Amino acid sequence: MxxxxxxxxxxxxxxxxxxxxxxxxxxxxxxxxxxxxxxxxxxxxxxxxxxxxxxxxxxxxxxxxxxxxxxxxxxxxxxxxxxxxxxxxxxxxxxxxxxxxxxxxxxxxxxxxxxxxxxxxxxxxxxxxxxxxxxxxxxxxxxxxxxxxxxxxxxxxxxxxxxxxxxxxxxxxxxxxxxxxxxxxxxxxxxxxxxxxxxxxxxxxxxxxxxxxxxxxxxxxxxxxxxxxxxxxxxxxxxFLSEKEHHESLAKELNLENSKLKLRLGRLELSNESHLDTISSMKKELSAFKKNQKVNFSDRQKEVLGNLAYFGVDKSYAEIASTMNISLEGFQTHIYQIKKLLNISGSGGKEQLITFALENNFSSFATPHDNK
Incomplete structure (x- = not known):
């Protein structure tokens, strides 16, 4: 039983x-x-x-x-x-x-x-x-x-x-x-x-x-x-523990995603600041360029810019000075004064002067010559 x-x-x-x-x-x-x-x-x-x-x-x-x-x-x-x-x-x-x-x-x-x-x-x-x-x-x-x-x-x-x-x-x-x-x-x-x-x-x-x-x-x-x-x-x-671990895992994923978003936001803010700095710099350069366009050059300075536009980088300052029948020191004095008027400094000054002369059609002021 x-x-x-x-x-x-x-x-x-x-x-x-x-x-x-x-x-x-x-x-x-x-x-x-x-x-x-x-x-x-x-x-x-x-x-x-x-x-x-x-x-x-x-x-x-x-x-x-x-x-x-x-x-x-x-x-x-x-x-x-x-x-x-x-x-x-x-x-x-x-x-x-x-x-x-x-x-x-x-x-x-x-x-x-x-x-x-x-x-x-x-x-x-x-x-x-x-x-x-x-x-x-x-x-x-x-x-x-x-x-x-x-x-x-x-x-x-x-x-x-x-x-x-x-x-x-x-x-x-x-x-x-x-x-x-x-x-x-x-x-x-x-x-x-x-x-x-x-x-x-x-x-x-x-x-x-x-x-x-x-x-x-x-x-x-x-x-x-x-x-x-x-x-x-x-x-x-x-x-119960599996559900708890799942919720904790989900919370960790959300926190990680939040951290990534904050990091991305920080990078965007830095990038935005960089762009703002670039825009500000460009505005300053544009303002300086506009001022440069209003500069009144002497006839000799126009001739110097004209020769720079005509010869470009093919001839040195000494060769251009010889073409103008002036001394190298006198030519460099004109270059210095032109740079000062245009607020040009640092390396690459000659290239900047040539670019400025070409963009502003100074070639017509070049010293008369038979060939380049």
């Missing part, structure tokens, strides 16, 4: 939970969540589904086939279901994010990859199970406790890994109040394992059979429910 109640409750709760988790996984996968970050949801859902499926098989064996709970096929099925459940829990561990050092099993899963790890796990557990089942199937003297030895080591290993990863995750998320429930889960798993491995006849020497069976059923249901509860809390805290 107790086993029927246990399996019925387990089947209903676990299958409903598995369906809900599967819907969450599908929704997250269709959204913006990365595949690697939500794989744990899938494996967690499969672990819960395995419990529910195993409970249905047990109900089928006991209620339909009228097999006892100690029937070897019931025990074999229970061991296989437990091994599959352990596999899915192990695969879900890498998705439990935290800042602490990862456990050995997480490193192992990441080292081999999901498919390789499943193959390795299935191969090793398959060979061990084959040996145990072969040794016990036709041996009436073998007890159920002997068969459960297949699952006991891996269950303890999973419990330790699960305890470490959950505690690390809750500590990293500043949820240290969850450390006690995770430890309680570990204790319940150990108690459930002990209930399987301790021979029933030895236990009945100390306590009542009905009480022993009731303790086993309550323990089995309790650790499953606590496992579901802890992972659900972890799942929703992950969702």
């Amino acid at each position: 107790l086993s029927t109640i246990e399996h019925t409750i387990t089947a209903i709760v676990c299958l409903i939970t598995a369906i809900v988790i599967q819907r969450i996984f599908v929704r997250e996968r269709s959204g913006d969540a990365a595949e690697d970050s939500i794989k744990g949801i899938k494996w967690f859902g499969l672990a819960i589904f395995t419990w529910g499926f195993g409970a249905i098989l047990n109900l089928l064996f006991i209620e339909v086939f009228n097999w006892s709970v100690t029937h070897k096929m019931v025990i074999y099925t229970g061991v296989m279901i437990s091994l599959a459940n352990s596999l899915f829990i192990l695969l879900s561990l890498p998705s439990i994010e935290h800042s602490k050092k990862r456990s050995f099993i997480v490193k192992l899963v990441k080292r081999f990859g999901t498919r390789e790890f499943i193959g390795l796990y299935s191969g090793v557990m398959g060979m061990i199970s084959f040996v145990f089942i072969t040794a016990s199937y036709n041996n009436e003297g073998s007890s159920n406790n002997f068969i459960w030895l297949i699952d006991i080591p891996i269950s303890i290993f999973v419990a330790l890994s699960l305890l470490y990863e959950l505690n690390s995750a809750f500590s990293s998320r500043k949820m240290k109040f969850m450390l006690l429930p995770t430890f309680a889960l570990f204790v319940l798993i150990l108690f459930a394992v002990s209930h399987r491995i301790i021979p029933q006849d030895r236990a009945l020497e100390i306590i009542d059979q009905q009480f022993w069976a009731m303790v086993g059923s309550i323990t089995a249901i309790s650790f499953k429910f606590l496992f579901i509860l802890l992972f659900s809390i972890l799942l929703y805290s992950w969702k």
Whole structure:
């Protein structure tokens, strides 16, 4: 009766939970969540589904086939279901994010990859199970406790890994109040394992059979429910933190974009100031040019400008002075006076004078000559 109640409750709760988790996984996968970050949801859902499926098989064996709970096929099925459940829990561990050092099993899963790890796990557990089942199937003297030895080591290993990863995750998320429930889960798993491995006849020497069976059923249901509860809390805290990290990331992007806009605005202001300076300089040059156009040159100065316009850069000052039949010193004196009138200074004075003379048609004032 107790086993029927246990399996019925387990089947209903676990299958409903598995369906809900599967819907969450599908929704997250269709959204913006990365595949690697939500794989744990899938494996967690499969672990819960395995419990529910195993409970249905047990109900089928006991209620339909009228097999006892100690029937070897019931025990074999229970061991296989437990091994599959352990596999899915192990695969879900890498998705439990935290800042602490990862456990050995997480490193192992990441080292081999999901498919390789499943193959390795299935191969090793398959060979061990084959040996145990072969040794016990036709041996009436073998007890159920002997068969459960297949699952006991891996269950303890999973419990330790699960305890470490959950505690690390809750500590990293500043949820240290969850450390006690995770430890309680570990204790319940150990108690459930002990209930399987301790021979029933030895236990009945100390306590009542009905009480022993009731303790086993309550323990089995309790650790499953606590496992579901802890992972659900972890799942929703992950969702909350993911949304928080998304908002923080969006805020950082907006701040970065704002900084870029400010930098661009600063550059535009500098460029604008530079353009204003250029415009101001051009206005000054234009004003000076207009003043230059109003300058009254002497006939000799016009002749100097005319010769500069005519000869350009082809002849030196000395050659132009010779053409004008004046000394070089006298010619340079005229050049100096013209530059002063035009506000020309610095290097390139000759080129500026030539340009000015050409633009203002001083070529007609050049000294008469036969050829250039």
